[in-house]
Amino acid sequence: MAFKLMCSVALLLSLWSTAGCDFLVEGVLKMECHDRYFMIAIDLATTGEAPRFEAVDETGTYAITEDYAAKCGYSISVLSFLGLVELRASYFSCHTVKEAGFSFRFNLITTYQGVDAYYALNRTCSPPLSWSPREVTCEINYMEVSVRSELPCPSGLSNDWSALSPLYSAASQDWQVTFQNPDEQLPPMNLSHARREGYVFDLFNERIVFRTPYGQPDSYSTEVNGVPVEVVHATVFSRQSWVVIMVDLIAACSLDEGSFDSGYMIWDTPEALYPSLGSTQISLGLNGNLVEEAAAEQKGFVMARYNSTVQIGIPYNAEGGYRKSFVSDGIFEFYIFNLYLKQTSVDERHEETALRFHRTLVTPLLPASLTTEDQTNVAEGAFTIVLGRIPRDVQLTSVQLNGQELSVPFSDAAPYTLTEVVHANKTHSYTLKVPLDDPVVIQEFSKENAAMLHKLDVNCTLIAIPGNEPYYHTVSVTALMDVSPPSFDAVCTASGIDFKLAYRSFDYLWDISIGSDRLTPALAAKRGYTMSNDSQSLLLSVPLFTHGYKYKDVTLKGFLGTFEILVRDRDTSKVQTSTIKTCLFNTTELILCSTNGWMTVATDLAAVLPSGEIPTNTHLINSLCVPKEADGTRVLFSLPLHSCGSVVKLAKGNVTYQNKIYSVLADNVTEGMTVQCTYPLTSLHLLFSSHKFVSDKEGVGSIIPFLGPTKAIPTQTVTRPGTTTTVAPQRTRIPNLHLPPFYPTARYIKVYRVQNQFGPFSKGTKGSMQVKQFPRHV
Template identity: 70%
Template sequence: MTLKLIFDVALLLSLWSTAGCDFLMEGVLQMECHDRYFMIALDLSATGTDPRFEAVDGAGVHPITDAYAAKCGYSISVLPFLGLVELRASYFSCHAEKKADDFVFKFNLVTNYNGVEAFYALNKSCSPPLSWSPREVTCEVNYMEVSVRSEYPCPAGTNDWNTLRPTQSTSTSDWQVEFQRPDEQLPPMNLSQALKLGYMFDLLRGRIVFRTPYGQHESYSAGVNGVPVEVVHATIFSRKGWVVLLVDLVAACSMYEGSYDSGYMLWSTPEALYASYNRTQISVGLNGHLMEPAIAEKKGFIMERHNSTIKIGVPYNADGGYRKSFVSSGIFEFYIINLYLKQTLVDEYHEETALRFHRTLVSPLLPYSVVTEDRTVKADGVFTTYLEVPEDVELTSVQLNGKAFKVPFGDNLAYTLAEAVNLNNTHSYTLTVPLHDPVVIQQFSQENAAMFHKLDVNYTLVAVPETEPYYHKVSVMVLMDVSPPSFKTACNASGISFELAHRSYDYLWDISIGLAQLTLDLAAKRGYVMSNDSNGLLLYVPLFTQGYEYKDISLKGFLGTFEVLVKSHDTLKILTSTVKTCPFNSTELIMCSTNGWMTVVADLSLVLPHGKIPTGTHLSNNLCVAKEKDGTRVLYSFPLNSCGSAVKLLRGNVVYQNKIYYYFGSANSTEGLTLQCTYPLTGLYSLFSAYRFESDKDGVGSIIYPIENTKGLPSSTEPPAKPQTTAAPQRTRSPNLYLPSFYPTARYIKVSRTHGLLGSYKGIKGGVQVKQYPQI
């Protein structure tokens, strides 16, 4: 933010009326004629940090230094922290030209950029809007000025002839001045001597003008009703022949510096600095503009008389005042008020004295409360914090949970920072941070069964143009109800995919397939395709891998269902599950379920003579016929212990076999396909041939084609096998399939998990007991 005045355009216009304004160069905010002075206002940001003024008249150019300003009727106020310079020039200033009823001012503004000086002429003609009182007194910030009508009568009691004695030895045409103090009378001096001491006397337009800087040797201080007053009492006189002209000039100004109390800037002056026959009239205002008493009262100004003292109270934040922020272990502010007061007195001779004060009042450092608001709406999914600071305070950086970011933020960040200018000379910043951003601290609360999202914001603020930082900390927190993760699913031609976007608190849950927790090792062991990183989890489950459930199997296709469980990490309780069912097509398949069913879709065209379609098919038990058939394709589904299945015990496995026989016409079935389901003994609880089958693992199915009748298959000494691994979940329900009403002779085979069986079968490790049951 460029160093500017703290006022916006509207406020500037309220301070300085546009009437009579000449913008001669960039940075000259105003040139304005007031009732008793001419004013120039500059913007330092456009004129440089060290502008200077020169007064110009017919005699040449006169640099306006501090001492020269006090002597010649100029006052210069520089407020670098506000970027403002103001020059006030009395109408009776040294180099003001008097033309008819106008005062003409000519100045040079000298700027300096990088060592290069530039000069700009600023000229203005002013006609005083008010008539002159018999006596006018101005108490400026750096000098006192008195002007009286030249025919103003001498006050009674001032004709002390002893004061004239020194004139008897001087030229009758010389003017002399004598300064008086309450306790002494100083020797007189001629005007040229007084000029060397810094005093100024002049005769302009029928008025005698006397001006003096504050703190002169000949001045004195007095206390009037507890108010400090500086007084310079000068008497000028001259003798022409036998006539003596004597003029009494008194400059008296209140030197009260002001105070602050309860939101008011206070200032006082004695009511009767000059002789007054009745109560004085008071008008007050700011920046050289007086207000009607009713308007001043409406704006909160206080004007009271107490013990012959005028007390003025101005609201510290009154319109027209100046404000500045200051940083020192906090943000403070102070206010500057350019008080303008006019006091009108009438003496016993009914002569009027107009007394004008220009006083700069400065408040002490006042603590400033930074405005912060938590505007977070949980449903929006973002933290929203609001910060409001004075217009001259800048936000330079932000720390989010200890991580620093310069402002403005870069486009690559997920955070936003919006700045807005307000009407109350403040500006605001609105910060948004996503609730689930990595910078946000998230902690799970067991007590609330919810997730705390916490964001500590540390704003770094500076009061321009200074650079000392102030750190303003704000903490915001949101309690979010946590929910178990939810997967996105999709069906593929050969499997099902699951996708999960990770959240910061997903460590609270475990992902399981059945009883087993899903890990990379489990996925590799079962044939799943899995990737898991900081962003998310991708799981692809190929068809026929472990965990599927199949139903509605037909020659046209079947439905495959896969379920992913979400469990509590601490209690292992199932919280939610994602179940996905997809339709699949397969020319051939064989499934060996954990509950003892074999389901087969077989294509006999691989073993049939070319173009021939069998009349019928059956299993080893010719009563078990196909559930569906379509040309050369057939569907069988039957319990492993039925339809003439044979049981073989091999090392570590148990094998169930059956066969699909096909025939033409009325011929007997002679050829067939061997169907086989193999189960590991370690996972088999019961081997059955009657009613019961228990296994905690799926069987491995195979369709074995007779090699001599198989077309297009490579020759081998071993019968070729075409296995298809099945993976139906343990909870697979028995399909509602056609079963014959007759089953062959049944046997119940039990595989024990312990040694010491009642009987044994030679060659079968682990002990097998074979019992015969009567025919069903």
């Protein structure tokens, strides 16, 4: 059954290789006259269900069934997956009318929703070639032989040939037929009986015609030089008195189904099926188009003669051939060729025999080896997989990516791309691109390679068209991507620094920290940062003077603030990289209390001075400690906590270093501010030892204005627990104190609004300065 189906394919291929169409009714592709047959092609797309045919003559209409077609010289092939139906009729078919040529009349019957529609199809053909004395046709479903008749027949033969000679009596002189095989001669039967057995004998256009389906009981199979052959040998005869009229009719056809070898479809036929004085002449082609042997060889055909056998080789990619895919636990392909061959021989009487073959040759199922090429370029950040050598009639219907199924074509919203490329060799390919960082990709960190391993399993579902049995093609690809710690983008703002991190799929391998503390929403809230974190990015706004800043180059015009974000290995906590951003900020009023025991103060004395007055002198408790920088009422001091007459005060849980800024006016009125840094005792190391100051935390600074009398300060009083010591004033000015070599790098912190032992705050500058107004003294 499968062979019969594939045979039908090749017959339909003739529709594509010939020119000229008659669109007589909707759905009729073409009607064509060939050298020995007439052909009608129907388009199933317009006729719906498989159409039916009826032969029409003056006696009525006759449904062309499978059995009736083989007996009467018709061949109908229906192939739904090509969308075609073809009817081929011999010029000697049962209901052909000989007028000016060979006239054919058919009814095409289509059915739609249970209703039949009839279309009349008519055509008259004139054979382009003259007839040989003997012509034999080996069709796909019958054998037919016609010989030239030299009998004086006025109008043709009836079914029992009683009209062949009006001198014969109907009782004893009917035409009869006997069949012969190599072993015996069978009993004769009259022609009416022979027709009931499926044989046809007729006198048509001055030719005696004999036709039989393959596999009749009176035919026999044999081998000629190793080639299987079916033969039917019929002899028709009639007797008048002592005269006997006999006609010998022999049909012999090669039944070789062909074989496939090294890219060629090979088909054999005996060279001498009929007597021949020499080599037979061969012309051949596909789909009913005959060319001479030399022209066929130019098209790639191969023909050889050996051991009295003609061997034809058809290249698998021959023009006019057909390729079909088949899916069953794999993708297979087979090639179909509708071979048309004419073999001409001449016998000892110089009578010519023309033998024509219509043979559908089908290759075995050949595995169609799909190719998979991994063209992934890690630098592009995507898997690139090419699935190639896919037969043109095989379509990709869906793709699974690590179990996630996607229909083809992909939606516009999908982050993946699938591109189809059609190739000239009747194949096509698909290129699939999947981003390496897509959530569907499995990612694993390889410590051995210090790289991220990306894994993707792709399961492609392919279906041969038409058909619905799927074939699954699976490919697994991996890619190693060198990983680097995340890096922030940083931007300076008027009030601080903004950091942004665009997440990568493997950034979870690291921790983000500020100093030794891991960055979390709780830490950000505690320290006054603004943090926004989602699956795409991390945004961190760090206001000026919050924990983690470092300051340098402080002047009245401005200062540099630096903030550092550390990236640590999640397992070892070792710092892998960092993002450091330094910005220039404007100086207003600030106090910085470093971890290494320095106080830096910038303030505007105008807050405690009469309007418009400029101090004539400004100093700390130690009058030799003058501003590092002054500009009108604005001053900048930088001093060690233990110097310039600073007073140390202990309280529960903290220690405060306090000094005062004195502003002397023209009328000898002294006004000023108290400045102080407060540290928690738990954070101090080596307190009061060798004037070395080490703290785990920055101090909290305060600037407190006061008013006081003008007086000289000849001595300096230093208060320590249990003692009071009067010391002569120091003569060394320290407007530009330098950090001693053994001090660590200073760290600074914003002055928080907290209450201390000096009372509530009545004034704040930029949220950092704490100021209290003291009573004015004259």
